Amino acid sequence: MIEERLGARVRVRHAVVRDAMRDRGEPEAAKVLTTDAARALDDPEVSVVVELIGGVTAARDLVLEAIARGKHVVTANKALLSAYGEEVFAAARAHGVDVYFEGAVCGGIPIIRTIREALAADRIRSIHGIVNGTTNFILSAMSDERQDYARALEKAQSLGIAEAEPTLDVSGMDAAQKLCLLASLAFRARLVPAQLHVEGITGIDPIDVEAAREFGYALKLLAVARRDGDDAIEARVGPAFIPRKAPLAEVRGAFNAVLLESAALGPSLLFGQGAGALPTGSAVVADILDVCRNVLAGISGRIPLPSGPNLLGVPVRPHTDRVGAYYLRFTVQDEPGVLGRIATVLGEQRVSIASLVQRAEPRGAEGSATIQIFTHDAREGDVRAAVARIDALASTLAPTKVIRIEHPVT
């Protein structure tokens, strides 16, 4: 099928593995197995190197060496691109080779391809994504099975959906890395995770999930990037309340989804499995075909890359400039006057209350109360200032939780 399509045959010359003796149940594959990466790199017949070893150090050496020898690279290694993307893409540009990495972002969802190709004639305005399956699985379990965070994380770990050391995922950093790759391509701008305001899901309490449900929202870890003009980019990752009717609200479990808004297409959404051997493998093979097509067309080295001197050096707008609605959860002493003090501080900071729920001892802590407030639109700087003042009050028992209410288009 591939040969019919490409008009050329793609041959697997070498498969570099740790253990060439292990029986993989594929007699044909056995013929190309080797433990010696140099054999593949030295082979002048090899024009595409597919890096699927994971990790950062050996992968970087392999990829840079391949590029230096004029070989194109397909990789599904997001960690590599996050740590050394700048270097890898600069090398690719210098040597006129292609680097394709569909499998590195949202596994089987063809989001890189869509941004690069289908929208080649369009201008992308915003990206809203659920791009981390682990956190989405945990939040789905908290919502659907009313579990607390620790139990939901345990379940994700027991299913292999969360790592034993889950920080990269639950801190929001994995999502931030993916968002930077997507937004850099979509906006043709330089963007790295360090520029983003990133919050994870570790502070989420079941009563936040419950409040979301009660007020018609779903609680998701949302990656948001927006470019309104050429002056600045909005980009952030954090838990967010999104309207339950929004298509993103229905994205459950380990699935991923990305909603793009562009000038011509309007809103469009891609949804699918964010990870896994087969979805990622499918993306890798599609990338190999694209690289081959470019070779045949003599247009290698021309695909847009997510870093480089040709990209805009646009500042990221401070998250404190965001104007929107917020959910605030206060943990306070259950005594007269507390609500009044909170409301007064919010008013002084120009944060106006849309709705409010007070619950006595929702988690059994004697004498405590939880106050949940949905605000009208406010500047995030004002919200954060109000919260800092309220958290300094003697009647406040725990840091206030602030969650943005986001309205992905459609």
Next chain:
Amino acid sequence: MIEERLGARVRVRHAVVRDAMRDRGEPEAAKVLTTDAARALDDPEVSVVVELIGGVTAARDLVLEAIARGKHVVTANKALLSAYGEEVFAAARAHGVDVYFEGAVCGGIPIIRTIREALAADRIRSIHGIVNGTTNFILSAMSDERQDYARALEKAQSLGIAEAEPTLDVSGMDAAQKLCLLASLAFRARLVPAQLHVEGITGIDPIDVEAAREFGYALKLLAVARRDGDDAIEARVGPAFIPRKAPLAEVRGAFNAVLLESAALGPSLLFGQGAGALPTGSAVVADILDVCRNVLAGISGRIPLPSGPNLLGVPVRPHTDRVGAYYLRFTVQDEPGVLGRIATVLGEQRVSIASLVQRAEPRGAEGSATIQIFTHDAREGDVRAAVARIDALASTLAPTKVIRIEHPVT
């Protein structure tokens, strides 16, 4: 941007229009305007003809003439492909040229591209689509604003979303034409609308929409195609109850969405605007770039086409073989024994009742009652046989409405 990407410049040589004198506010465009299509066809410099005139007769002549002269074609004309697709694609094959038509199916959703490219390394098992924006708008209005069919259609017409003569859309035929193009590509099988069981939305009553909501479903016009093995294909278009939690249930208004299930990727969904000048225009430009890339690669004429002798000639499974659950709405005389007779017939035809609601005079018709039944899984042939028997009873006042309950994956 296009030049940078392609490594070649795409020039617009001619823009053939009805009125070359009209001011289009584009001084550059004015230079290439002509009313003479032959000028463009005769120009040996023209390698791609973009057909956007609509209709069938003139479009067919233009496209076939372009192909005969070895020019590639980009079209957004679904009517043309439905009526003369076989001829157009055969001509393209004979002359080794490309025909791209992303804009013809679901406007701005890159579904053809996704099926052809991203899934080139995968095997598609099923397609579930909301592929007609007009009917989805009408059903959304019936559901969200509790309007009846006639009023919802009027509203769609007043907004330009439905045609004055809406039959092609509301009959389900437009969706059937699109499903055939998608399924032919996805399954590499020959499929034409005449082979499909097609039902439209004209018989939908607000109480059907209401029942869907009450029982946790959304009512959608769903296009379904499935290929389990090589022996037969399932393909049908009709109103369907789908679980409200399914991502397709949240597709509202004039939007389109297609859910693919494939061996490697698992489920994936594409969502966006199904029609409109800008979404379609964006798809057309992306197609032009693809055609140009193929020209540069010397691989024109190799893309898979949705018809041709190389496709499987697979029979479509009769819809009566479908096994699944059904919603049945009976309109009967409100008198003793009626429900018993209906239940008896259903039982005799091996159709088992999962839940049942009876409402007296729901639409004010004196002495009438509506009985709504959700069945357990049953063979559609049995359901239809039961309904035929029940409709022949003297106590049945109107033909029974049968709506499938479908479970799109995820």
